[in-house]
Amino acid sequence: MISINGFDFLFTRCKELKKKKVAVVCPYEDDALTAIEEARKAGYVSAVLVGEEDKIKLMADKTGVSLDNYELLEAVGEEKSAEVAVRAVSSGSADLLMKGFIKTATLLKAVLNKEWGLRGERGESVLSHVMFAEITLLNKRVVAITDGGMNMYPDVKTKAAIINNAVSCLHKLGVSCPKVALLGAAEQMYLNVPAANNAKTPVEEELSKTASDAALLCKMNERGIIKDCIVDGPMGLESAFFKENAIEAGIKSAVAGEADILVVPDIDSGNMLGKSMAYIAGETCAGVLLGAGKPVIMLSRHDTSKTKLCSIALGAVI
Numbered sequence: 001m002i003s004i005n006g007f008d009f010l011f012t013r014c015k016e017l018k019k020k021k022v023a024v025v026c027p028y029e030d031d032a033l034t035a036i037e038e039a040r041k042a043g044y045v046s047a048v049l050v051g052e053e054d055k056i057k058l059m060a061d062k063t064g065v066s067l068d069n070y071e072l073l074e075a076v077g078e079e080k081s082a083e084v085a086v087r088a089v090s091s092g093s094a095d096l097l098m099k100g101f102i103k104t105a106t107l108l109k110a111v112l113n114k115e116w117g118l119r120g121e122r123g124e125s126v127l128s129h130v131m132f133a134e135i136t137l138l139n140k141r142v143v144a145i146t147d148g149g150m151n152m153y154p155d156v157k158t159k160a161a162i163i164n165n166a167v168s169c170l171h172k173l174g175v176s177c178p179k180v181a182l183l184g185a186a187e188q189m190y191l192n193v194p195a196a197n198n199a200k201t202p203v204e205e206e207l208s209k210t211a212s213d214a215a216l217l218c219k220m221n222e223r224g225i226i227k228d229c230i231v232d233g234p235m236g237l238e239s240a241f242f243k244e245n246a247i248e249a250g251i252k253s254a255v256a257g258e259a260d261i262l263v264v265p266d267i268d269s270g271n272m273l274g275k276s277m278a279y280i281a282g283e284t285c286a287g288v289l290l291g292a293g294k295p296v297i298m299l300s301r302h303d304t305s306k307t308k309l310c311s312i313a314l315g316a317v318i
Contacts, residue, residue, distance in 0.1 A: 004142040004173060007134055007284060010313040014044040020316040022297070023085040023094035026051040026078060028101040030063050031301050035308035036098065037065045044313050048094055050075055050085040078102045082110035089294050090116050096315045098297040111292050118293035126151070126161035129298070130169055131287040132314065133277040138241060144170065144261045145277070148270025150289065156213050159263065160226055163217065165290040166261045167229045172318040181240035181259035182214040182233025183269070187249055210234055210265045230254055237262070278307065286310035288318070
């Protein structure tokens with residue numbers, strides 16, 4: 001089995017592949033335009049800028065980006081800009097989508113349009129966000145975190161789809177059988193239930209749900225419903241990163257200490273884990289939205305320039 005060490009492989013792969021064209025929706029903020037300019041200069045992508053031409057020119061003047069290197073598609077308003085960009089991708093005239101200064105909900109509505117959107121092969125795909133972090137403490141091993149940006153409180157069926165999205169992504173990055181850790185605050189498969197009326201506290205309810213969901217997902221993996229990966233949990237973050245912690249806790253697992261994918265129980269924990277990696281630990285990160293017909297690059301104004309470049313390269317490779 002192969003794990004990914006460092007993000008440099010993304011840039012190598014980009015140079016080996018045919019250059020991809022990115023449709024950037026409403027590039028009216030400097031971070032979106034400068035990120036795509038950096039990726040274009042590096043030779044990873046070309047781009048079509050979609051939106052109101054006067055606003056695009058204003059931002060180009062502000063950032064010093066020459067529009068001579070870009071195709072422009074005029075569209076007035078967020079909804080029309082999203083439609084034009086998504087249609088460009090779904091028709092094949094662009095390869096992937098990138099969010100600029102536009103509401104996420106507006107962009108996703110266009111992505112999920114039944115007629116011309118990017119709903120995937122069967123039109124029933126679950127969209128999920130995956131964030132990759134290059135963990136210095138693990139000798140720059142790259143670990144995927146999902147889903148801290150899309151699904152709020154997923155049920156078992158949704159969690160299975162989230163896992164499948166991330167596993168498919170890892171396959172495209174060269175990891176043939178990813179190891180998936182289902183994270184939880186409690187690693188045991190049982191909980192003590194208070195005697196009085198068998199009532200549980202809200203905390204116990206959540207821990208119990210996380211544990212029972214993990215048990216079902218592991219069985220789905222064992223029976224081949226979730227394929228081409230190894231799934232285990234519930235597991236603490238420390239056990240997912242370090243096998244010795246799992247051994248001390250009495251956990252025998254092929255995933256412990258070798259996790260490629262960390263599946264969080266809800267959007268709160270995933271969002272905080274991802275931001276802790278990026279903003280507190282200062283790790284280099286990359287992220288895309290999966291489950292649509294093509295990847296969707298969604299950047300934050302607070303991302304570092306390398307994270308922005310890595311995210312665009314990630315979208316181009318997968």
